[in-house]
Amino acid sequence: MRVCLAGDWTLRFLGPRLDALQGHLRGVGGGAGWDLSGVSRLDSFGAMLLWRHWGRRRPEGLVLPAELEGVFGRLAELGEARLEARAPYRWLDGTAQVGRGVFGFGRHVVQFVALVGQLCLDLVYLLRYRGHWPLLEISANFYKVGVQAMPVIALVGFLIGVVLSYLSALQLQLFGADVFIVNILGFGIIRELGPVLVAVLVAGRSGSAMTAQIGVMRVTEEIDALTTMGISRYVRLVLPKVVALTLAMPLVTLWGSSMALFGGMVSANLQLGLSFDFFLNALPRAVPAVNLLIGLSKGVVFGLLIALVACHFGLRVRPNTESLSANTTASVVSSITVVILVDAVFAIATRSIGLPR
Amino acid sequence: MPAHPVELRGVSTRFGQTWVHRRIDLAVPAGEVVALVGGSGTGKTTLLRQMVGLLQPAEGEVRLFGEPLASGSRADQLARRRRFGMLFQQGALFSALNVFANVAFPLREFGIRDEGMLRDLVLLKLAMVELGPEVALRMPAELSGGMVKRVALARALALEPELLLLDEPTAGLDPDRSAGFVRLIRALHKALGLTVILVTHDLDTLAALATRVAVLSEGRILAFGPLEEIMRVQDPFIERFFHGERSQAALARGREQG
Numbered sequence: 285m286r287v288c289l290a291g292d293w294t295l296r297f298l299g300p301r302l303d304a305l306q307g308h309l310r311g312v313g314g315g316a317g318w319d320l321s322g323v324s325r326l327d328s329f330g331a332m333l334l335w336r337h338w339g340r341r342r343p344e345g346l347v348l349p350a351e352l353e354g355v356f357g358r359l360a361e362l363g364e365a366r367l368e369a370r371a372p373y374r375w376l377d378g379t380a381q382v383g384r385g386v387f388g389f390g391r392h393v394v395q396f397v398a399l400v401g402q403l404c405l406d407l408v409y410l411l412r413y414r415g416h417w418p419l420l421e422i423s424a425n426f427y428k429v430g431v432q433a434m435p436v437i438a439l440v441g442f443l444i445g446v447v448l449s450y451l452s453a454l455q456l457q458l459f460g461a462d463v464f465i466v467n468i469l470g471f472g473i474i475r476e477l478g479p480v481l482v483a484v485l486v487a488g489r490s491g492s493a494m495t496a497q498i499g500v501m502r503v504t505e506e507i508d509a510l511t512t513m514g515i516s517r518y519v520r521l522v523l524p525k526v527v528a529l530t531l532a533m534p535l536v537t538l539w540g541s542s543m544a545l546f547g548g549m550v551s552a553n554l555q556l557g558l559s560f561d562f563f564l565n566a567l568p569r570a571v572p573a574v575n576l577l578i579g580l581s582k583g584v585v586f587g588l589l590i591a592l593v594a595c596h597f598g599l600r601v602r603p604n605t606e607s608l609s610a611n612t613t614a615s616v617v618s619s620i621t622v623v624i625l626v627d628a629v630f631a632i633a634t635r636s637i638g639l640p641r
Numbered sequence: 642m643p644a645h646p647v648e649l650r651g652v653s654t655r656f657g658q659t660w661v662h663r664r665i666d667l668a669v670p671a672g673e674v675v676a677l678v679g680g681s682g683t684g685k686t687t688l689l690r691q692m693v694g695l696l697q698p699a700e701g702e703v704r705l706f707g708e709p710l711a712s713g714s715r716a717d718q719l720a721r722r723r724r725f726g727m728l729f730q731q732g733a734l735f736s737a738l739n740v741f742a743n744v745a746f747p748l749r750e751f752g753i754r755d756e757g758m759l760r761d762l763v764l765l766k767l768a769m770v771e772l773g774p775e776v777a778l779r780m781p782a783e784l785s786g787g788m789v790k791r792v793a794l795a796r797a798l799a800l801e802p803e804l805l806l807l808d809e810p811t812a813g814l815d816p817d818r819s820a821g822f823v824r825l826i827r828a829l830h831k832a833l834g835l836t837v838i839l840v841t842h843d844l845d846t847l848a849a850l851a852t853r854v855a856v857l858s859e860g861r862i863l864a865f866g867p868l869e870e871i872m873r874v875q876d877p878f879i880e881r882f883f884h885g886e887r888s889q890a891a892l893a894r895g896r897e898q899g
């Protein structure tokens with residue numbers, strides 16, 4: 285049999301008719317002679333198609349115009365290039381996966397401790413050399429995580445306060461215990477809800493931003509540039525974020541709690557007819573001041589943890605977009621989890637402080 | 642193929658208050674290798690971005706393969722985009738994909754599903770830019786600067802484009818590899834009649850490859866023609882660019898290759 289090819293053998297032309305063409309090719313048996321002298325254009329896709337059909341060698345009696353020699357020469361040179369094959373999945377791999385997970389978690393812990401340790405060392409250094417404090421960065425970060433977060437926190441806090449107050453009021457009215465709305469809102473918001481709510485918002489808003497920022501600086505080698513200038517990434521990038529968020533969080537918590545209380549107060553006024561005057565006077569009597577202190581200390585601790593977790597994950601980003609997105613997600617999820625765990629620890633540690641007996 | 646795969650008609654570009662280009666007219670004839678030269682920051686990269694529609698001109702019109710860029714149905718536009726390949730100045734590899742997946746990406750998008758065929762094609766493209774199968778499984782972050790350039794070139798070549806736009810293809814390559822690049826482009830050009838637009842500061846490559854040179858200066862095309870003609874134009878920029886001692890030596894070297 286003799287096969288004569290003609291016309292364009294290019295990806296653009298063959299692509300849409302690939303299936304039909306491969307059917308035709310399969311119909312051509314082994315010992316056929318090939319004549320390519322009618323081919324007007326042949327790109328490496330068309331050549332590869334033929335080459336694979338020929339079993340990666342020139343068939344006997346091939347008629348090949350001189351200008352097509354180059355393409356097939358390149359294919360012959362390539363030979364039987366192989367990729368490293370990926371090992372097939374075995375049942376033992378599942379166990380290995382678990383083991384890798386455990387070691388991975390161990391590495392996280394070690395790196396996190398190393399980060400905290402490095403920050404402590406840097407703090408000691410900065411206590412000795414006062415002039416090296418990254419004050420500008422701290423202030424800029426404070427503005428970003430604190431001041432710019434105020435509107436959204438006010439909105440969410442206010443609405444949560446309204447809803448909480450409304451639902452509680454419905455129940456209290458049944459028992460005629462209207463005035464206890466002040467106790468419920470006071471304890472609930474100042475001690476528990478305010479700090480946790482704000483922490484969740486800040487983790488989503490600022491924690492993710494911190495991870496992404498440090499991560500992108502890794503991707504674009506900006507951190508390496510800083511290092512070559514002799515500037516420590518911990519002092520210049522991590523410390524300002526940690527300090528700023530630790531300082532800003534209690535204030536933001538205070539703001540969020542106040543807004544939630546305000547929302548609750550408005551709702552109580554509408555629903556139960558409690559006057560603002562009464563609410564504000566009853567609040568300090570119902571809720572001892574130490575509860576505010578507990579709420580604000582939670583703010584400090586949560587802020588510290590969120591910033592540390594965010595920076596930890598940011599520094600783990602490898603220079604590709606997939607790793608960036610994975611670490612940003614992990615950062616937000618971990619910091620919210622950590623906040624809730626630590627909140628439980630707080631609840632146990634302060635169970636005999638500031639509560640009515 | 643139409644007579645002019647790329648045609649700019651009175652194209653102006655503005656960023657904020659600064660005009661980068663002022664009414665540029667340029668028609669690139671089919672089957673030519675056009676070198677776009679100009680000082681750093683004169684808007685060569687920006688002009689390439691205009692050609693492929695990444696930027697909208699403030700004035701004027703860009704025609705690709707004889708039609709306005711945004712004309713026709715979605716399918717037409719997609720088909721038009723698959724007819725050219727672009728090599729970005731920084732490579733622009735997908736950082737989350739390894740080298741193999743980067744080069745295979747356009748092929749998969751085109752609809753080639755046969756894994757064996759894909760593997761052979763990708764390894765062929767990599768071999769064309771002098772990269773062996775051992776780099777195929779590395780991530781872009783694990784490559785040297787010159788290797789990034791070459792992988793990006795392999796990706797630009799993946800769909801067998803009729804038009805290649807190359808932004809400083811030889812920056813970061815050693816002289817040996819630059820010569821290899823020149824050979825590769827010359828071979829493709831001869832076999833398939835490719836049209837190539839390349840931005841370059843590398844006079845060796847320019848002299849060896851370019852059939853025409855476009856000089857961009859102060860926001861307009863100062864001159865457009867074969868190298869010999871350009872060399873005769875009286876202009877301070879051309880004087881400095883082509884007639885310095887180092888330039889003469891580089892041009893002579895390039896002509897030897899050519």
Ligand SMILES: Nc1ncnc2c1ncn2[C@@H]1O[C@H](COP(=O)(O)OP(=O)(O)OP(=O)(O)O)[C@@H](O)[C@H]1O
Nearest residue numbers: 656657661679680681682683684685686687688730
């Ligand atoms: N997105 C942008 N916004 C504002 N100005 C820009 C933008 N992109 C480019 N420019 C400006 O346009 C001009 C041309 O930039 P362009 O990148 O095209 O230069 P170039 O000729 O490619 O230079 P080089 O040879 O250094 O790569 C520069 O002055 C640059 O500052």
Ligand SMILES: [Mg+2]
Nearest residue numbers: 685686730808
């Ligand atoms: Mg450029």
